[in-house]
Amino acid sequence: MFKTRLLVTLLALTGSISVASAWDALPTEAPAPQDNPTTAEKVALGQMLYHDPRLSSTGTVACASCHNTMLGGEDNRPNSMGVHGQTGGRSAPTVWNAAFNKVQFWDGRAASLEEQAAGPVTNPIEMGMKSWDDVVARLKTIEGYNQAFEKAFGKDSISKDNATKAIAAYERTLITPNSAYDKYVDGDKSALTDQQLRGMEKMAELGCTSCHSGPAFNGSGSFQKFPLFANGYFEAQFHFKKDKGLAEVTKNPADEGMWKVPTLRNIALTAPYFHNGSVKTLDKAVTLMAKLQLNKDLSKEEVADIVEFLNALTGEFPKQAMPSLPGTPGTTFN
Amino acid sequence: MFKTRLLVTLLALTGSISVASAWDALPTEAPAPQDNPTTAEKVALGQMLYHDPRLSSTGTVACASCHNTMLGGEDNRPNSMGVHGQTGGRSAPTVWNAAFNKVQFWDGRAASLEEQAAGPVTNPIEMGMKSWDDVVARLKTIEGYNQAFEKAFGKDSISKDNATKAIAAYERTLITPNSAYDKYVDGDKSALTDQQLRGMEKMAELGCTSCHSGPAFNGSGSFQKFPLFANGYFEAQFHFKKDKGLAEVTKNPADEGMWKVPTLRNIALTAPYFHNGSVKTLDKAVTLMAKLQLNKDLSKEEVADIVEFLNALTGEFPKQAMPSLPGTPGTTFN
Structure with a gap:
């Protein structure tokens, strides 16, 4: 985490973020388990x-x-x-x-x-x-x-x-490559706007990408506690803690509020937000994440920059043929 | 109606049904109204x-x-x-x-x-x-x-x-041409089996195609009364008359039990049957239609022949690309 932050800070000082190992494009193929090769x-x-x-x-x-x-x-x-x-x-x-x-x-x-x-x-x-x-x-x-x-x-x-x-x-075929972000990290410096670059830098600087890391911005499967800095005011509005997360499965109090880090890919298309879908807009979600996970109050401009960057994570959706579902001579539904 | 029956009877006497105006292939394009040309x-x-x-x-x-x-x-x-x-x-x-x-x-x-x-x-x-x-x-x-x-x-x-x-x-683009039946009436005499041909003849002979007429076997929009020869035994099982059909809209007692003649195209894929979906299988549907509309008891063989013919009305479903639905920055669902 420290290394990533340092790297980005250094790059930020030079005036633009260059392609670095901390920022990876989405792979175009997903790994398959040995007992289920993709055919x-x-x-x-x-x-x-x-x-x-x-x-x-x-x-x-x-x-x-x-x-x-x-x-x-x-x-x-x-x-x-x-x-x-x-x-x-x-x-x-x-x-x-x-x-x-x-x-x-x-x-x-x-x-x-x-x-x-x-x-x-x-x-x-x-x-x-x-x-x-x-x-x-x-x-x-x-x-x-x-x-x-x-x-x-x-x-x-x-x-x-x-x-x-x-x-x-x-x-495993449902992959959305070639977002503006992917093009940028693949070398097309014009793919992101100045505002998007500011948002990208801000996310690293704040620490968002410590958890939302990797090419899918999903932390490679790490669990994180959410919310970290909650108080009664937010809980009354959004009821985040009503659902105990991993502890609902394990019944282990230590797992209360532990959640999978969700991907940020295509997040502009997946409102509403959070595990209980209690937040309708992306700017509100960004504001809340900064407050509840990092205890930081973002300015309107910072939120706008980050949301603009998140919009750059919308990828290309592969064209699919509509499947033809096999018919049946009868029905089993009553 | 009389003309069609006569024609088919005559053709049946010759041992095979030839292509005649009474049996039409499905058009591959549907007519569009003047104020809504297809683009x-x-x-x-x-x-x-x-x-x-x-x-x-x-x-x-x-x-x-x-x-x-x-x-x-x-x-x-x-x-x-x-x-x-x-x-x-x-x-x-x-x-x-x-x-x-x-x-x-x-x-x-x-x-x-x-x-x-x-x-x-x-x-x-x-x-x-x-x-x-x-x-x-x-x-x-x-x-x-x-x-x-x-x-x-x-x-x-x-x-x-x-x-x-x-x-x-x-x-208007959802058309399923090239069924075995269509191929047959377009001149490919091998497209239907002997059993299917028997079923086809039987349908004309019984009078099924008087109502289920035309290339879509849907009577060109004619309304028909259903059931015609109902009795308490069938009504107790299937409740066909509970729904008054056209009279539910017009409130005119003369319209009670009046229904649009449904297409028989792809009927093998659209179980369960009748306006209330009360009949699970096609052979039962055929048996009931003969009894309730024509007051005829079909033999098992006749039903099997007709069902085989109806299977020949399953067409080719055009390949479609899956639409990509436009995203929205928020949500309107609560």
């Missing part, structure tokens, strides 16, 4: 499963409903809406570049995209399936899925394990 | 609007949620699920080839795709927006929509009228 067949199957609402009890909620690939990878809602209009307490994280998270979910309870993909399907307030056995049984009634699984994994291969592997393989 | 810009905008859940009060229900273009153009549910998990009494009709319906909705209450598109957005149990003024106001907050409407309709053109025109223009 075109898996990606095609995963894209179908990801967009298929028949993976929910009512047939109305797909992975893509809350993590909408046509939008910023989420649903723009404070908290998502699952089957029967139910809502939980957390805001859907974006699926774009999730492949670069070392852990998944806001509380980091899943160690991989594969593990994450299994969760919402059987969560009663999300996709509401009773069990993965029921999901597998339903998929087996759809002839087109038998074929797509066979292409991806071999004969008679419909299973929870393979379904989540396919979804994860697809998600 | 690429409108289609692109319409595809975005059609897939955008932000046209609903909760931000969770798009046109595509119930009329899913990735599936058979509907949701495979008996009745659709709108905002807050609400359901109505009718089954979503397919959007594929809806451009060839002369009237829209099960009860035919909309005279055009444009008129239809306006309805569900402000229906409290469907997309739940309070008014189209609210929809327009929301769209205006999304810069990308200002641009897309400008391309399609000119400057400052976001309006209910233009939004529904764009959606209708997009829907």
